[in-house]
Amino acid sequence: ACGFWFTEAEGICEYRFPVSFGCMTGIGPGRRSASKCKFQPFFIGIAGGTASGKSTVCQLIIHALGDQRVALLSLDDFYRDLTEEERENVIDHNFDDPSAFDVPCVLNVLDTLKFCSPVKTPVYDFCHHRRDPEKQTDVKPADVVILEGILVLHIPEIVQRLNMKLFVDTDDDVRLARRIRRDTVERGRDVESVITQYVRFVKPAFEKYVLPSKLNADVIIPWSGENAVAVDLIAQHIRSKLSEKDLRRIYSNLHVMPSTMQTRGMHTKIRCKTTSRSDFVFYVDRLLRLVVEMALGHLPFEETTVVTPVGENYVGVDFAPKLCGVSIIRSGEAMENALRTCCMGVKIGKILIQRHEESSTLAFEKLPHDIAERHVLLMDPILATGNSAVSAIEVLTKHRKVPESKILFLTLIAAPEGIHKVCSKFPQLKIITSEIDDGLGPVGEVRPGVGNFGDRYFGTTGSGEEGLIVLDSRNSD
Structure with missing residues (x-):
């Protein structure tokens, strides 16, 4: 209760x-x-x-x-x-x-x-x-x-x-x-x-x-x-x-980054279709770091006392141990640098979800062997329908026994349809995002959105995810 x-x-x-x-x-x-x-x-x-x-x-x-x-x-x-x-x-x-x-x-x-x-x-x-x-x-x-x-x-x-x-x-x-x-x-x-x-x-x-x-x-x-x-x-x-x-x-497990003129300006840059790839990557990385910093604030902290250089005690807090990141391939890998910048030496796993017309299935996963004991930052910059996110979360909760309450889903932009699906299905999980968009277009694209995030960030012309073959799952430390 x-x-x-x-x-x-x-x-x-x-x-x-x-x-x-x-x-x-x-x-x-x-x-x-x-x-x-x-x-x-x-x-x-x-x-x-x-x-x-x-x-x-x-x-x-x-x-x-x-x-x-x-x-x-x-x-x-x-x-x-x-x-x-x-x-x-x-x-x-x-x-x-x-x-x-x-x-x-x-x-x-x-x-x-x-x-x-x-x-x-x-x-x-x-x-x-x-x-x-x-x-x-x-x-x-x-x-x-x-x-x-x-x-x-x-x-x-x-x-x-x-x-x-x-x-x-x-x-x-x-x-x-x-x-x-x-x-x-x-x-x-x-x-x-x-x-x-x-x-x-x-x-x-x-x-x-x-x-x-x-x-x-x-x-x-x-x-x-x-x-x-x-x-x-x-x-x-x-x-x-x-x-x-x-x-x-209606969803207490949804957290949206406070909007400022600075963040609105960065969103304007990444949403503009004429923005160069280098500028797109630059401003996306800045926003992603802010999302990661906000997510870290939702993790448990432990009180600790340190001694300052002048010999005085300072009572502060320290991160709770056992943290890892998991990126949903391919776009989620764009968030890894932001996490590494904020958390030195953090372990990062990967999940690849094969998308079909009406469903999503696991194609590949490489996760820390002790992930069930860790707090997990699950990363995917765009939350659209929520199908891939739900599949990835089920890999963590059902296959790897990660408690739902220890998962934070980090995304740059979220559509209401994806939020409804994830928040209602996993009420103990937290979603951290920088903005909520209007909704989905006729083919499931986020509107107004940023277009194809993976293509714009990695400089490719195709999704890079079509025709994937299912790989054997492996574990990693």
């Missing part, structure tokens, strides 16, 4: 980085292209036991984000209609089981809102145990979409669509008291039936489904009526994400 853990009594908050911030699935290409949405909404899921205070937390977050458009959805509205037989024996029906919900309807609503289209949601009638045929709720596109419900963090398809996951942790006795008050006042039930249902279904379901889903949370909020510190920190985090006007809003 990862995220914040707030302790009300001590006023302490511990932060654990979320694994993952989101998944780009569920909508076909036609619907995506028809979207007029410039920035996708930020999806928040709030789970917790029955009557734990989820709705209160939602309202406080909405209030804290007063200047943002927020859409609030309740999983309770997505209960499926009971059959005639189930209605006749409603006392024996388990409303806390995942099968009680219309999950496809939930996913359709989330996916529709993701592409900034309005949608209608059902209204569930708890007295007649069916959806009200005459009522629907109109939900308009919003900057933030909040979905609250007991099983929000249990259903995998929902969890995959969330950018932030919260769990409201409340004492069992407090929840039972709130449940009795709510169901008797708002849902027309008597106390005995509420307690019977709680003992037969609610408590077992909480222990089986809800409590284990706590491990999926980014933020766990102890709740006894209020926790202003937690709500304030959550609101600040959401605001920081909304201020990011690119894919970093």
